[in-house]
Amino acid sequence: MSDNLSNAKKHTDLSTFIAEKIREDILTGTLVADDRLPSESELSEAHGVSRATVREALKRLAAQSLIRTKRGATGGAFVNRLTFHDAYPQMASTASLLITLNEVDIATACEARFALERGCVRLAAQNRQDIHLDIMRREIARQKDPDLSDEDFCASDVAFHRALVDAAGNPVLSWQLAAAVEGIEPLMNMITYRQRDRDAVVSLHEAMLEALGSRVGSRLETLMDYLRDQTLRTALS
Amino acid sequence: MSDNLSNAKKHTDLSTFIAEKIREDILTGTLVADDRLPSESELSEAHGVSRATVREALKRLAAQSLIRTKRGATGGAFVNRLTFHDAYPQMASTASLLITLNEVDIATACEARFALERGCVRLAAQNRQDIHLDIMRREIARQKDPDLSDEDFCASDVAFHRALVDAAGNPVLSWQLAAAVEGIEPLMNMITYRQRDRDAVVSLHEAMLEALGSRVGSRLETLMDYLRDQTLRTALS
DNA sequence: GTTTGACAAATTGTCAGACATTTAACTTGC
DNA sequence: GCAAGTTAAATGTCTGACAATTTGTCAAAC
Numbered sequence: 390m391s392d393n394l395s396n397a398k399k400h401t402d403l404s405t406f407i408a409e410k411i412r413e414d415i416l417t418g419t420l421v422a423d424d425r426l427p428s429e430s431e432l433s434e435a436h437g438v439s440r441a442t443v444r445e446a447l448k449r450l451a452a453q454s455l456i457r458t459k460r461g462a463t464g465g466a467f468v469n470r471l472t473f474h475d476a477y478p479q480m481a482s483t484a485s486l487l488i489t490l491n492e493v494d495i496a497t498a499c500e501a502r503f504a505l506e507r508g509c510v511r512l513a514a515q516n517r518q519d520i521h522l523d524i525m526r527r528e529i530a531r532q533k534d535p536d537l538s539d540e541d542f543c544a545s546d547v548a549f550h551r552a553l554v555d556a557a558g559n560p561v562l563s564w565q566l567a568a569a570v571e572g573i574e575p576l577m578n579m580i581t582y583r584q585r586d587r588d589a590v591v592s593l594h595e596a597m598l599e600a601l602g603s604r605v606g607s608r609l610e611t612l613m614d615y616l617r618d619q620t621l622r623t624a625l626s
Numbered sequence: 627m628s629d630n631l632s633n634a635k636k637h638t639d640l641s642t643f644i645a646e647k648i649r650e651d652i653l654t655g656t657l658v659a660d661d662r663l664p665s666e667s668e669l670s671e672a673h674g675v676s677r678a679t680v681r682e683a684l685k686r687l688a689a690q691s692l693i694r695t696k697r698g699a700t701g702g703a704f705v706n707r708l709t710f711h712d713a714y715p716q717m718a719s720t721a722s723l724l725i726t727l728n729e730v731d732i733a734t735a736c737e738a739r740f741a742l743e744r745g746c747v748r749l750a751a752q753n754r755q756d757i758h759l760d761i762m763r764r765e766i767a768r769q770k771d772p773d774l775s776d777e778d779f780c781a782s783d784v785a786f787h788r789a790l791v792d793a794a795g796n797p798v799l800s801w802q803l804a805a806a807v808e809g810i811e812p813l814m815n816m817i818t819y820r821q822r823d824r825d826a827v828v829s830l831h832e833a834m835l836e837a838l839g840s841r842v843g844s845r846l847e848t849l850m851d852y853l854r855d856q857t858l859r860t861a862l863s
Numbered sequence: 864g865t866t867t868g869a870c871a872a873a874t875t876g877t878c879a880g881a882c883a884t885t886t887a888a889c890t891t892g893c
Numbered sequence: 894g895c896a897a898g899t900t901a902a903a904t905g906t907c908t909g910a911c912a913a914t915t916t917g918t919c920a921a922a923c
Contacts, residue, residue: 402905404685416723428874439907441678444875448641448682452689455723460875461915471727476720483713484798486653490708493798500749501798508745512737561721561730561738565802639876665903676878681904697904698886 403438404445410436411446415455415468426456426466454479473564477571480564484572495580495624498573503617505569506550509557510613511606517556524552525598532591535584542587543577549594556601577624586623593619640675641682648683652692652705663693663703691716710801714808717801721809732817732861735810740854742806743787746794747850748843754793761789762835769828772821779824780814786831793838814861823860830856 414420426432429447433440447466450456454475456466469475488498513521528549532542547570554566582590593616600608651657663669666684670677684703687693691712693703706712725735750758765786769779784807791803819827830853837845 404905408689416726418726422727430874441681441908442906444678445682445685445905448685449689452645452686453720458875459915460913462873463916464874464914466875471723473724473728476724480720483717486708487710487713487801488798489653490659491710491797497796498798501796501802504745504749504794504796504799505742505802506745508741508743512741557741559734559738559741560728561725561735561806562741564724565738565742565806569798569802641876667903678879679877682876695904696886697884699900699902700887701885701903703904 403436403442404449407432407436407438407443407446408449411450412453412455420468422468422470424468426468428465473560476564477567480568481571484568485575488573488576493576495573495576496621498576499617499620499624502569502573503613503620505566506554507610507613507617509554509559509562509566510601510609512557512559512562513553514601514604514606514609516558517601517604518558521552521556522598522602525549525594525601528552529591529594529598532587532594535587539580539582540578542582543574543580546577546590547571547574553597553601580620580624582623586619589619590616590623640673640679641686644669644673644675644680644683645686648687649690649692657705659705659707661705663705665702710797713801714804717805718808718811721805722812725810725813730813732810732813733858735813736854736857736861739806739810740850740857742803743791744847744850744854746791746796746799746803747838747846749794749796749799750790751838751841751843751846753795754838754841758789758793759835759839762786762831762838765789766828766831766835769824769831772824776817776819777815779819780811780817783814783827784808784811790834790838817857817861819860823856826856827853827860 411420411426420426426447427435429440429443432443436443447456447458450466451458454469454471457469458464458466487493528545531537531545532549537545550570551563551567554570555563557563593612597609597612597616600606600612648657648663657663663684664672666677666680669680673680684693684695687703688695691706691708694706695701695703724730765782768774768782769786774782787807788800788804791807792800794800830849834846834849834853837843837849
């Protein structure tokens with residue numbers, strides 16, 4: 390098999406190289422969403438490598454959600470659409486991994502989360518829809534249930550803040566915050582909430598709901614600061 | 627070869643399944659950083675699949691930076707340490723891909739970037755070191771050079787804001803903002819700066835440097851708002 | 864005309880075995 | 894003790910085959 394790749398980078402394996410090349414085509418728009426790549430046999434001929442090598446390259450791309458594969462007559466590898474929604478879990482999982490592997494303490498994680506969220510609240514106050522208020526009202530009601538487990542309380546908290554961020558109406562913000570908030574959920578899950586702590590959080594949530602309803606961004610910022618302090622106190626107690 | 631995987635999920639291929647299994651081991655701490663995985667042959671025997679399938683699984687993990695491989699006698703697949711620093715490019719590249727593939731307009735991207743960055747400036751004012759001021763001073767000096775290309779001006783802008791965010795002293799924040807700022811760099815690169823626009827940006831940067839130096843967070847927030855408006859005006863003109 | 868069923872074709876998924884390449888450790892000769 | 898060659902272990906690559914899945918085609922039956 391001819392080595393028409395001999396001019397390539399010397400010290401990377403072929404599957405990386407080929408994956409990189411296809412990735413380029415996707416990034417530059419040569420290949421667009423739902424395009425079908427050539428079959429594995431065609432790719433192996435085109436690049437002068439074996440089918441096994443091509444497959445390894447395709448697996449790399451699949452692991453990054455850049456392509457999907459389908460078997461059968463009309464099957465093959467197709468360029469993924471990669472919506473923000475699809476990228477949520479990937480992002481959150483990476484964030485979670487980074488935080489646990491690097492032993493980030495809960496104070497640092499909280500600080501980051503509230504700092505980012507604080508940046509969104511003015512936009513949220515400006516762009517919020519009624520549906521966001523409805524979601525937040527519903528979650529507050531759940532949070533008032535004293536029989537809720539700490540884990541469920543935390544999950545409801547995430548949903549509440551997710552709605553707050555979504556209210557900003559900016560998909561990029563929602564995506565980034567989803568990572569920040571959901572990525573540190575494992576850490577938050579280790580917090581033990583006493584009833585007094587929960588009451589404090591819930592009343593802050595209610596105040597935030599009202600501020601968002603009347604579109605007072607500056608009030609929301611102040612409340613976020615209170616909430617950050619409250620959460621830190623609870624976490625470190 | 628026996629099918630001791632027959633109890634697995636039916637509709638996913640084996641390489642996905644095996645990759646998922648190893649990924650679990652890393653996430654749960656069964657495998658920790660720098661641990662060596664069994665060799666490909668051993669893995670193929672252990673899972674009852676061929677070596678080719680194991681390799682595809684390993685390529686998937688490598689594409690997510692979860693493992694690295696080394697050739698030779700003491701080689702093999704090793705669990706990656708995955709520091710925040712290593713995750714920067716991965717994150718920025720995903721952000722960039724999402725933004726281009728979903729045709730996010732420059733206004734939305736800018737809005738997100740400045741909203742997030744605004745959330746950091748109070749922390750930055752609180753925790754900044756002299757080195758951050760030095761970096762920012764240096765970049766401002768570069769930005770005053772009228773012969774600088776738009777692209778270089780933009781790159782210097784990124785470095786300036788990177789220093790601002792790093793001043794907050796929170797690795798989680800730095801990581802997230804790196805994605806936001808560098809991910810939209812391709813979009814920012816399409817902006818044409820007139821000299822008047824550059825002057826406006828530079829004078830805002832100078833004011834921010836001074837505010838950060840004297841640790842006045844609220845002033846920084848105001849300046850960020852000006853900068854956002856200025857950037858949007860430039861971008862949309 | 865429509866449905867049904869069998870078959871062919873295309874494509875990915877998996878396997879087995881081989882050889883190439885790289886790297887570290889070991890052995891040997893001096 | 895040191896240098897050079899040898900060996901062993903591991904990943905990287907190739908080849909050819911077969912299995913599994915999906916769609917299309919075509920003919921026969923109704």
